[in-house]
Amino acid sequence: MASAESKFQSGEVISAWKYICQLRVQLLKNKASLVLGAGISWDLKLPLWERLIEKIKQAMQLKAPESLLVSGAPGKAALVLFEIFHSYKKCEILEGGLYANANLVERKILSDWRELIHEALYSETKEVDRRATIDNHPYFEEMINFIKQSELTVNYNFDDYVEFGLSRADLNPTKHERPYQTVWSQHAQFTKDKCVVYHPNGFLPVDKKKFQSENLIFSDGAFADQLLDGIGGGLSTLLHVLTKKTSILLGHSLTDSTLLHLLRKAATISPGNYNYFIRFMGDDEVLDAQSRAAVFEANFNNYNLITLFFKSSDIREFLLAITIPDDEFLRESDILGLQTKYCYYMVGSIGIGKSTVLSQFGNLTTLDEWFDERPSDM
Numbered sequence: 001m002a003s004a005e006s007k008f009q010s011g012e013v014i015s016a017w018k019y020i021c022q023l024r025v026q027l028l029k030n031k032a033s034l035v036l037g038a039g040i041s042w043d044l045k046l047p048l049w050e051r052l053i054e055k056i057k058q059a060m061q062l063k064a065p066e067s068l069l070v071s072g073a074p075g076k077a078a079l080v081l082f083e084i085f086h087s088y089k090k091c092e093i094l095e096g097g098l099y100a101n102a103n104l105v106e107r108k109i110l111s112d113w114r115e116l117i118h119e120a121l122y123s124e125t126k127e128v129d130r131r132a133t134i135d136n137h138p139y140f141e142e143m144i145n146f147i148k149q150s151e152l153t154v155n156y157n158f159d160d161y162v163e164f165g166l167s168r169a170d171l172n173p174t175k176h177e178r179p180y181q182t183v184w185s186q187h188a189q190f191t192k193d194k195c196v197v198y199h200p201n202g203f204l205p206v207d208k209k210k211f212q213s214e215n216l217i218f219s220d221g222a223f224a225d226q227l228l229d230g231i232g233g234g235l236s237t238l239l240h241v242l243t244k245k246t247s248i249l250l251g252h253s254l255t256d257s258t259l260l261h262l263l264r265k266a267a268t269i270s271p272g273n274y275n276y277f278i279r280f281m282g283d284d285e286v287l288d289a290q291s292r293a294a295v296f297e298a299n300f301n302n303y304n305l306i307t308l309f310f311k312s313s314d315i316r317e318f319l320l321a322i323t324i325p326d327d328e329f330l331r332e333s334d335i336l337g338l339q340t341k342y343c344y345y346m347v348g349s350i351g352i353g354k355s356t357v358l359s360q361f362g363n364l365t366t367l368d369e370w371f372d373e374r375p376s377d378m
Contacts, residue, residue, distance in 0.1 A: 005335050006332055006335045006336055007317075007320075007332065008317050008320075008321060008332060008336065009317070010313065010314045010317045010318075012308070012309060012310055012311075012314045013310075013314055013317040013318050013321060014336060014338065016308055016318065017321075017333070017336070017338045017339070018339075018342055019276065019306060019308070020318065020321045020322055021339075021340055021341070021342065022246070022342075022363070022364070023246060023248070023276075023322045024321075024322055024329065025365060026245070026246040026363060027146070027149055027150065027322060027323070030150070030151045030193070030194075031244070031245045031246060031363065032146075032150055032245060032246050032247070032248070032322075033150050033151070033152050033153060033154065033241050033245045033246070033247045033248070034143065034146060034147060034150065034153045034154070034247070034248050034250055035153075035154040035156075035241065035242075035247050035248065035249045035250065035252070035275075036153065036154065036155045036156060036157065036162070036250055036251050037156050037157070037249070037250065037251035037252035037253070037256075038156065038157060038251055038252075039250070039251030039252065039253070039280055040140075040143070040157070040250060040251040041157055041159065041161075041251070043136070043137045043138060043140075043312075044133055044134070044137060044140075044159070044161050045124050045125060045133055046121060046122075046124075046125070046157075046159055046161075047120065047121065047123075047124070049074040050074055052074075052117070052120050052121060053074050053077050053078060053081070055120035055123060056078075056081055056116060056117065056120050057070065057081065059116055059119060059120060060081065060084065060085060060116075063088050064084045064085070064087075064088050066084060067081055067084050067085075070084070078218050082113060082218075085109075085112075085113055085116070086109055086113075089108075089109050089112055089113075090105060090109060093105050093108055093109070110214070110215075114204065114212070114216060115208075117158070117204065117216065117218065118204050118208065121158060121159060121204060122159075122206050125206060127206070130161075130164060130206075131168070133161075134161065134164070134165055134168075138312035138313065138315070138316055139312060139315045139316035139319055140161075140165060141165075141171060142315075142316050142319035142320045142323065143162075143165075143250075143319055144162075144165040144166060144171050144172065145171075145319070145320075145323040146319050146322060146323050147162065147165075147166065147195060147197075148166060148171075148172045148179075148194060148195050149194065149323065150194065150195075151190075151193055151194060151196060152190075152196045152197075152198060152237075152241060152245075153195075153196070153197050153198065154198050154200065154238065154241055154247075155197055155198065155199050156199075156200060156201050156252075156256075156259075157199070157201070158199070158201065158202055158203060158204040158216065159204065159205075159206070160182075160203070160204075160205040160206055160207075160210075162197055163180055163182055163197060163205070164206075166179050166180040166195055166197075167179055167180065172195070179195060180192070180195040180196070180197055181195065181196045181197070182196075182197050182199065182203060182211075183196065183197070183198050183199070184198070184199045184200070184202055184203045184213040185213075186200075186235060186236055186237040186238070198237060198238075199213065200217070200235070200237075200238060201216065201217035201218075202215060202216035202217055202218070204216070235258070235262060238262050239262055239265065239266060239269075242262055242263060242266035242273075242275060243266045243269050243270040243273055244270075244273070244362070245363075246273070246274075246275060246276070246363045247275040247276070248275070248276045248277075248278065249275065249276065249277045249278065249305070250278050250315070251278075251280070252277065254277065254299070254303075260303070263275075263302075263303040263304070263305065264302065264303060266303075266304065267302070267303055267304040270304075270360070270362065271304070271360060272357070272359075272360025272361040272362065272363075273304065273360075273361075273362050273363050274300075274304040274305065274306055274363065275303075275304060275305055275306070276305065276306050276307075276308060277299055277303075277305040277306070277307050277308070278307075278308050278310050278315060278318075279295065279307050279308065279309050279310070280310065280311075280312075280315075281309050281310060281311045281314075282311070283311060283312075287309060292307075292309060295307055346358060355368070
């Protein structure tokens with residue numbers, strides 16, 4: 001364990017100090033990003049996917065009692081529930097006679113479906129309690145400190161808690177400007193060089209009057225379409241984050257087929273660029289050294305992911321260590337007796353491929369072997 005003088009007491013975080021040093025450099029160069037998954041929502045009083053499906057069933061049961069019988073994986077269940085919803089909602093709209101155009105009918109159905117998801121998502125959220133919710137989150141403030149120093153944050157969740165945190169004056173003081181930009185289309189142009197939040201699965205803010213995405217990636221069919229889009233060359237923004245930046249995957253379980261496809265593709269395109277995956281550990285969870293090694297090697301060999309086994313308190317210290325000012329970081333490193341710079345040397349005979357290999361390590365600070373123009377004979 002660390003010295004009592006240090007604010008960093010986690011053995012897991014201290015063991016990852018080398019990675020923290022690298023992430024600090026990348027964040028300073030605006031080349032570090034967070035890729036957020038559903039796991040961060042657990043402490044925000046938002047329902048996870050299974051619970052969200054149950055809430056939608058309960059909301060539909062009065063008009064469609066058969067919805068309670070829908071079972072199976074959440075993605076498949078969402079697909080079936082939408083078909084049930086589409087059937088009875090279409091009958092309601094046609095009977096009302098307000099929309100004669102078939103295209104308008106379909107748009108109304110999709111709008112009401114988003115409304116249903118919105119109600120289920122925020123059913124336990126009260127506006128007056130939102131600040132207390134983020135204050136009680138184990139690492140939300142540290143996460144916001146990272147995000148406000150980063151160009152782009154990928155948030156796979158629908159909710160707007162990240163935007164809410166960025167808009168708090170004490171967490172992200174700004175003057176005479178909107179403190180963040182939210183996008184959900186890969187074609188959107190960034191108007192800021194910091195605090196851009198990208199929702200690839202769609203965006204549903206708690207305030208229904210604010211702009212929101214028309215489509216939500218919520219069912220197996222939508223996920224399949226998204227995967228096919230990625231295979232066909234779409235999802236360029238996500239691929240850019242994974243190949244050109246150093247990303248931290250936080251709140252993920254690595255079961256999303258689209259994300260796994262992108263990680264594998266990124267590892268193929270940029271084999272020298274690696275990212276980080278935080279494997280969440282419950283407070284009472286124990287994983288032996290052999291199992292950890294197996295998970296680490298599997299993720300690294302297949303997806304270029306460095307796996308860190310963190311509890312909530314470890315995540316807080318990890319993000320804090322990345323974002324504290326330089327003088328404070330150097331002081332903490334001295335207290336802990338840890339290095340802040342790691343130097344590696346690549347040697348080999350002429351023409352063996354050292355420069356080619358070195359060019360692949362874009363997320364490390366590298367020095368070329370030739371400071372001047374190479375001799376023409378080379």
